[in-house]
Amino acid sequence: MKVGIIGAGGIALSHYKGYVAGGAEVVALADINPAALEARQREWNIPQVFSDYRDLLKLKEIEAVSVCTPNALHYPVTLAAVRVGKHVLCEKPISLSIREARAMIRAAARAGVTLQINHHLRSNGAAFKAKQILDSGALGRVTFIRLRQAHDWGGSPQVRDSFGKKALAGGGTLLDNGCHMFDLARYFGGPVEEIFARVASLKFPIEVEDTAHASLRFTSGAIGEVEASWSATGWEEGFWIYGTEGALEYTNRLGKSVLRHSFRTSPGTTWAEPDVALYDFAGASNHTRHIDNFLAAIRGERPVICSGEDGLEAVRLVLAAYESARLNQPIRLSGFRGD
Numbered sequence: 001m002k003v004g005i006i007g008a009g010g011i012a013l014s015h016y017k018g019y020v021a022g023g024a025e026v027v028a029l030a031d032i033n034p035a036a037l038e039a040r041q042r043e044w045n046i047p048q049v050f051s052d053y054r055d056l057l058k059l060k061e062i063e064a065v066s067v068c069t070p071n072a073l074h075y076p077v078t079l080a081a082v083r084v085g086k087h088v089l090c091e092k093p094i095s096l097s098i099r100e101a102r103a104m105i106r107a108a109a110r111a112g113v114t115l116q117i118n119h120h121l122r123s124n125g126a127a128f129k130a131k132q133i134l135d136s137g138a139l140g141r142v143t144f145i146r147l148r149q150a151h152d153w154g155g156s157p158q159v160r161d162s163f164g165k166k167a168l169a170g171g172g173t174l175l176d177n178g179c180h181m182f183d184l185a186r187y188f189g190g191p192v193e194e195i196f197a198r199v200a201s202l203k204f205p206i207e208v209e210d211t212a213h214a215s216l217r218f219t220s221g222a223i224g225e226v227e228a229s230w231s232a233t234g235w236e237e238g239f240w241i242y243g244t245e246g247a248l249e250y251t252n253r254l255g256k257s258v259l260r261h262s263f264r265t266s267p268g269t270t271w272a273e274p275d276v277a278l279y280d281f282a283g284a285s286n287h288t289r290h291i292d293n294f295l296a297a298i299r300g301e302r303p304v305i306c307s308g309e310d311g312l313e314a315v316r317l318v319l320a321a322y323e324s325a326r327l328n329q330p331i332r333l334s335g336f337r338g339d
């Protein structure tokens with residue numbers, strides 16, 4: 001299958017590698033930045049490059065595109081792509097508004113093409129394993145879910161405009177990292193009923209927040225929390241899920257990706273260490289698995305692992321969290337349209 005990539009910045013490399021690993025051929029690349037375009041063309045030996053993505057979309061031989069532009073452009077670029085019959089793997093967040101997300105989903109359905117959103121953490125080996133354990137019932141009733149994605153832009157005092165400027169990014173870490181965490185919250189815990197969030201800009205001189213926290217109540221009765229931060233040190237992604245019969249704890253802290261499943265094989269003393277199963281996910285690439293799933297979905301072999309509707313729900317939770325932070329009060333999701 002021949003594919004194109006629109007937006008040749010940082011994340012485009014993961015898409016390129018994923019397509020190559022999945023047996024697809026990246027034949028075209030578009031970016032408004034001539035330096036990025038030229039560098040990638042040389043590195044990856046791409047036959048055709050375009051400064052205007054609409055010219056890339058005219059290529060008949062391309063069946064699918066990745067949309068890797070800044071957040072504000074996911075909507076117009078995806079819409080243009082599906083309208084000319086291309087399958088789309090759209091970077092997260094799907095869009096900056098619910099209205100836009102709905103239009104994207106409708107347009108893809110009307111065109112009969114696949115739309116997958118790049119909440120790649122669903123394809124993280126630990127998340128996949130955790131979901132299997134949860135679905136098997138081994139954790140019992142879920143009581144608490146904590147999700148965290150935090151870093152500090154490598155310590156850099158400069159945050160790129162595509163993330164730091166409100167018009168291009170749409171929001172800060174709550175949208176950028178939080179949308180992944182809200183997606184995982186739903187993936188693991190089902191629908192969220194209520195959210196109470198706080199956001200602040202405390203570290204970088206930027207137009208959007210660099211620090212965010214949200215407290216969640218799931219429809220199931222479980223409670224949880226999301227931490228999204230650009231003001232941490234280093235890099236961490238993790239989830240902690242507690243149930244009546246056991247617990248799952250995952251972190252990639254210090255470059256080691258380990259999932260720990262703890263449980264009791266027999267009722268016993270309260271404070272004794274429970275039994276533990278450890279799973280090591282070193283070396284597994286989330287993006288490559290996610291792209292493999294996209295290609296399989298296009299071929300009709302598997303359902304998309306993260307649909308447009310999933311992307312929309314993640315954005316709805318982000319928007320509810322912003323509204324909660326603005327009003328300094330909890331927001332019930334059942335009455336929140338986000339329009």
Ligand SMILES: NC(=O)C1=CN([C@@H]2O[C@H](COP(=O)(O)OP(=O)(O)OC[C@H]3O[C@@H](n4cnc5c(N)ncnc54)[C@H](OP(=O)(O)O)[C@@H]3O)[C@@H](O)[C@H]2O)C=CC1
Nearest residue numbers: 007008009010011031032033036068069070071091092162
């Ligand atoms: N799922 C994940 O793990 C990750 C997802 N992302 C998402 O991917 C997207 C891109 O992020 P990232 O690659 O880090 O950002 P970058 O800023 O590194 O790259 C974006 C590129 O898109 C270019 N661009 C801007 N406008 C257009 C346009 N109209 N047509 C074509 N290209 C355009 C930019 O050019 P210029 O430099 O001139 O602005 C830049 O080269 C974001 O939506 C982000 O949220 C990012 C990182 C990880």
Ligand SMILES: O=C1CO[C@H](CO)[C@@H](O)[C@@H]1O
Nearest residue numbers: 092149151176177180230
């Ligand atoms: O998963 C991710 C890792 O961090 C990046 C920068 O904050 C995010 O954009 C991305 O979605």
